[in-house]
Amino acid sequence: MSNRVVEGRMVTPKRLAELVEGEAPMDAEPIEDAEMDCPECGGNVISVGYMPSVTEFVTAYKCQDCSWSDTDR
Numbered sequence: 001m002s003n004r005v006v007e008g009r010m011v012t013p014k015r016l017a018e019l020v021e022g023e024a025p026m027d028a029e030p031i032e033d034a035e036m037d038c039p040e041c042g043g044n045v046i047s048v049g050y051m052p053s054v055t056e057f058v059t060a061y062k063c064q065d066c067s068w069s070d071t072d073r
Helices: 013-021
Strands: 004-006 009-011 032-037 044-053 056-063 069-071
Touching (some): 009 013
Antiparallel strands (some): 044 056, 056 069
């Protein structure tokens, strides 16, 4: 599945990366289940891999129910 509901809104992989990063990425991979629970609310966490620049690849984690997010930086 490429689109997911996050905090009540349907998001694409690029939009999910933008929510975590703060600006649009160059490219993003499909959204996946992170197989972990949110440390703040216990909700489902999803992940997306993206390229914020040509020399960097980041995996972002975002709770579907609250504003918690993190990256593997």
